[in-house]
Amino acid sequence: MSKKRILTTSMGDQTLRLLTLLMAVSVLVLMAWMGWQMFDAARPSIQKFGLSFITNRVWDPVKEQFGALPFIYGTLVTSLLALLLAAPIGLGVAIFLNEMAESKFRAVVGFLVEMLAAIPSVVYGLWGIFVLAPWLRETVEPGLAKWLGFIPLFQGTPVGFGMLAGGLILAVMILPTIAAISREVMAAVPNMQREAALALGATKWEMIRVAVLPYAKSGIMGGIMLGLGRALGETMAVTMVIGNRPDILPSLFAPAYSMAAVIANEFTEATYDLYLSALVEIGLILFGITLVLNFFARLLVWSVARGPKGGNVV
């Protein structure tokens, strides 16, 4: 073996090491760069409006008035509605799949739930326009108004397109996320825990309640937060059913607007720099919120299902 050979192999080693290191670091760079790029583009709007950007409720590009409050409101209401519906159902699905279903059945139903996440957002939107919204307008909203109409949430004319439609479609879209993460953390609960509970004479539900859920609790919380993050940033389906009107109304039936939707609709129509900058600032706020949310959600999930140093998924 000549010296040359040794030199070239070690050079190959060094090259691959450096190349892979570069790619790994690029992920960190990418994240920082995205934040900087948006901050830079949003700067004119930040300088001009300051904090009033998020408290002003008037969005009127013709008069150069830019307040993001209606969009923040629409995003929060639809996302919370989605969470309220999807969190219990998603958790139920996870419990069913993890603790109850036979393995064959589990594979099939598990695949179907994952398919729910695979359907593209724009297809949900299409379905929302032509199936969900008419159904809400003709059946659900009149019914809700009749029985629960004393609550401001369920007052007003049934339109179909509005926050209720947005929240419902978001619920469908984030359900698989919540179910999948809950399954992952529940699978990480040691079987000994279950056996101990059963040995003490617990019924299946009691076993789930005392042995599984407490152990997986923080991970499930993380899953729900990831679902919330997905709901906040979900664009197409919401854009297509929320009604796209920058109003702040208490009724869930009322048309509203979301942060992602206004970016999707107006970005290519922004005719002057400040307008574009204001839209980017909305994006920046969305970026910040989802970043923080995901950060804490991942911490929670990692604390249960993954070692902090990237140990194996149990």
Place this chain on the structure above:
Amino acid sequence: MNEYFRKYKNLMMLTVFIGATIIALIPLFGVLGYVVKNGLSALNLQFFVNLPKAMGLPGGGMANAIAGTLIMVLIASALGIPIGILAAIYLTEYDRHSWLSTGVRFATDVLTGIPSIIVGIVIYTAVVLRMGNFSALAGGLSLAVIMIPLIIRSTEEMLKLVSHSIREAGFALGISKAKTILKIVLPTAAKGIITGAMLAVARVAGETAPLLFTALGNQYWSRSLNEPTASLPVQIFQYATSPYKEWHQLAWAGSLVLILMVITLNLVARYAFRSRSI
């Protein structure tokens, strides 16, 4: 008495969980059912070979959108898959436990949760504004950004399944580390890596938001990668929100094609390349 109450409660809760699962699956079959029903009646050969017709005229197709989606997914894969796999190699083969790896791993997880429309904004300000026009390149680039964290995650999981003895066998034979990784470890995990890549492709093929202001869309064929380019999801969005019945039908047909693409990719990835036998 107490005994009965506990058994009754047990039964009730288990029924609730089964009910939740059934409720969760209703929208799946609802969406698939409508897409198949409305899509099939609008789907024909013209759809695959024709360009879109002018507003409200019957008989147009989405040939350019299908081609545009394929091209941009190809660009995204060409960038995203190698970058993702290389980064994953670093995380498993060179540096599993340092703070840097933990940071990269964490950033990867966080990146998968960033809304895809944000990627569109960033690529618009960084690429489209600078190059002066919307293009398939910008669209493909934004899809690549979405793809990279997905590929890293799935590849890393697969590489971790490769047993250490295989690597040690390589070293014991005097094979260099780089060769061991490229010729022994990667092929061993190939099936799983391909599965992950296909799932990532399926995911970005249906993305609309990042393409809205990077590739924009086009009613005609694009003659180069540096022109606005149509894509299936964006076209579906524009047709669905238009007031014309003929376009609505095309949107359903497009959705059917898109869903078939995505589900086929998912099924093939899961069953043809399924491998836990490492």
